[in-house]
Amino acid sequence: MKALPSGWKLFTVLAALTLLMTAAVLASQPLGVDGLRSAIRATARSSLALFLLAFLASTLTTLLPGTASRQLLRERRYLGLAFAFSHTVHGALIYLYAQRYPELFWAGRNAVANIPGSLGYLFILLLVLTSFQAPMRLLGPRLWKGLHSTGTWVLAAVFCLSFYKRIPLGGWYPLAFALMFTAIALKLIAKQAQRLRRATPSLSH
Numbered sequence: 001m002k003a004l005p006s007g008w009k010l011f012t013v014l015a016a017l018t019l020l021m022t023a024a025v026l027a028s029q030p031l032g033v034d035g036l037r038s039a040i041r042a043t044a045r046s047s048l049a050l051f052l053l054a055f056l057a058s059t060l061t062t063l064l065p066g067t068a069s070r071q072l073l074r075e076r077r078y079l080g081l082a083f084a085f086s087h088t089v090h091g092a093l094i095y096l097y098a099q100r101y102p103e104l105f106w107a108g109r110n111a112v113a114n115i116p117g118s119l120g121y122l123f124i125l126l127l128v129l130t131s132f133q134a135p136m137r138l139l140g141p142r143l144w145k146g147l148h149s150t151g152t153w154v155l156a157a158v159f160c161l162s163f164y165k166r167i168p169l170g171g172w173y174p175l176a177f178a179l180m181f182t183a184i185a186l187k188l189i190a191k192q193a194q195r196l197r198r199a200t201p202s203l204s205h
């Protein structure tokens, strides 16, 4: 079997797929507000898939150790960067939407409602910038780990909130919220299992 792409090749493939998907969604409808909003939703969903893979990589190595989970963990940085790329497209489409249809964009929304999403973008920027060697060395391992762990949890919370407020719309939103909630629960369980293993080394065999 041909090996799956890894490293920057994996990032390039995922970024190209995100652009292709966005173009296909935009081309499938007449150019206008509906197409733009569909593409915003589609990129939020591609971001969710990539985020979950990066978010759960270490969890899976603990709960389901094996070749696949180890490989996922090895690619975590590139999955994270592909998530950031997909969310940059989400951001660019939101910018277009707000520019072209300000009355629709601001309907039922105010600056306060944009705080969680903006905080999410701030952390995406910080995580991307510090995913390279030089800033990583500058921060040192403790600060780096603190920043990446905080950023990851903030992004998980923004996803949860985005789905939670859409639950009354029905459709896939209750499922999406349950998916995020389950991912968070699994991560916390894996963390607890790791703590237990460290405290009682005999359990790790």
Ligand code: HEM
Pocket (backbone or CB within 6 Å): 037, 038, 040, 041, 042, 044, 045, 048, 090, 094, 114, 115, 116, 117, 118, 120, 121, 155, 158, 159, 162, 163, 176
């Ligand atoms: C200030 C920043 C942001 C703004 C203004 C914004 C705006 C929007 C808009 C307008 C939609 C489409 C609504 C619709 O037509 O149904 C949307 C969907 C969504 N956004 Fe963002 N967003 C922001 C940041 C984020 C961030 C940081 C995340 C996640 C980390 C996120 C996750 C989502 C999700 C999960 C959806 C719903 C996707 C679906 O329909 O399944 N957004 N956002």
